[in-house]
Amino acid sequence: MMRILTILAAFMVFCPGAYARDLKVATWNLGWHLSIPEAKDWIAKCSAPFQLNAATGLWEPAVSGTPGWKLTWGRDAPIAWNISLLPPCDIFKSPAFDIVSVTEAAYAKRSGQLTTFIEGKIAPDVIAFQEVSGEQAVRDALPSNGAGYFVCTFTGHKVQRLAFAWKREFGPAVECEVEDALSLPSLTEKERVRPGLALALNIDGKLTRFLDVHLKSSCVSPFDNPPDALDGDAGPGDPCKVLQQQVVPLEKWIERKSVDTDRVVLLGDFNRNVWHETNETGAVRTDGSDPMAELPPKVRARKLIGEVNDGAPEGTLLTLLDEACPVNTASDDACKRLKSAKIAADEKLLKQSENLGCRNPVGLDHILIGAGFSSSHPAEKLALGRQGRTLAASTDHPNPLLALSDHCPLAVVIAD
Structure with a gap:
């Protein structure tokens, strides 16, 4: 028996591609997440005073006046502030949607809580992040400053960047490429959107x-x-017109990168x-033509x-993984119903801290896998619970409580 085990172990070492490996994959939007040094700079700028300049019509930094936390923010707010380079000051809001001013101590605590959550609740082999400012922001959130992980990200574009982290046992990246076409370079700099981030790994020789x-x-x-009909046109500024332009570059990536592997x-x-798309009747295209042909x-x-x-x-062809919310029966049932309908009561239920606890609980984050992978269980939404809420400072608590994110992470175990 011992000899058989020894031979089997040797076979697995010298033929690593000959056995199946479970791979835990996750995705998480961290909501304008900055590194600790960047956060200190952001907090200082949001705490500084602004005054309205009558000549320019803009709220501008001043010696005295209204702190950034007290201004009314928005994409086109009249504030001398470039949200492409630094988050707006209203990213943390109370349950009543009041802006919560942030302290360095509160941000550091949130960073530590992210680390604990990733290590204890997700424990990913590979994790894709959205809305992170760069490599150090990712490492601040990983256990031991990411000592057990490689990190792939980029600079440039805007502060809401993408990143991957994967266990060091898989080795360095074969490729780490910005998929620039998804950013729609033909748009103006202000209107340009986020690129994609492509990662290639050699896992067990595959x-x-x-x-x-x-x-x-x-x-x-x-x-x-x-305005949320993808084929519609609600006039100038309709976001669906922009998303429509990302369809072709996304499809081209799938076609181009599936040539040499089905492990995608x-x-x-x-x-x-996309669950609502699946359950919405009608053709894929406005003219009813076959989506297998090039989009006219x-x-x-x-x-x-x-x-x-x-x-x-x-x-x-990729498989859209089923999604579940197994935190409790009520949450899981709500998740199932929300795949085919918009039900305000179910959305409200999932946002509650005893359930998922995040402001954007379901419907935005998805995982699709190629034919080289399978999954015996659905992807799972992991509950943030009370860590999904933001509370302002009080007399008893001089530092605010900051939500880990407005999204709950989505994770799944896939296999060869």
Whole structure:
């Protein structure tokens, strides 16, 4: 018996591609997450005073006046502030949606809580992040400053960046590439959106590809009309018109990168409820044509996933993993119902701290896998619980309590 085990062990060492390995994969949008040094700078700038400049019509930094925490923020707010470089001051809000001013101590505590959560609740082999500022921001959130992980990210573009972290046992990346086409370079700098981030690893001798995405926001569900019909046009500024432009570059990545491997994972914050697309009647395209053919220039995709994941060429078809919320029966039932309908009561239930606890509980984050992988269980939404809420400082608590994120992480175990 001992000899058989020895031979088997040797076989597995010298033929690593000959046995199956379970791989825990996760995706998590961390909500404008900064490194600790960057956060200190951001807190200082948001704590500083602003005054309204009558000549420019902008709130500008001043010697005295209203602190940044007290201003009214928004994408087009009249504030002398570049949110491409630094988050706005309103990213942490109370349950009543009041802006919560942040302290360095509170941010450091949140960073430590992220580390504990990732280590204890997710324990990923590979994790895709969205809305992180860079490598140090990721390492601040990983156990032991990421000593057990490689990290792949990028500089440039805007502060809401993407990143991967994976266990060092898998070795360095074969490829770590920014998928720039997804950022729509033809748009103006202000309107340009986030790129994708592609990672290739050699796992047990097998080429494995990942694409992390954070697509255009505010075009969530085909059940919303307008402006969330992907094929619609609600006029200037319609976010669906921008998301529509990301369809072709996303499909081209799938087709291009599936040529040399069927071990492909597409994951991230799609900002699109693809379950609602699946359950919405009607054709994939506005003209009813076959999505397996190239999208004609004047035809729009009605369904993002139906268009990009059409199985052509052969071998490119990905499987959208089922998703579950097993924190309790009420949450899991709500998740199931929300795949085919918009139910305000179920959404409210999932946001409560005794359930998932995050402000964006389901419908935005997804995982798809190629034919080289399988999963015997659905991807699971991991509950943040009370750590999904933000509370302002008080007399008894001089530092605020900061939510880990407005998203709950999504994780799954996949196998060869």
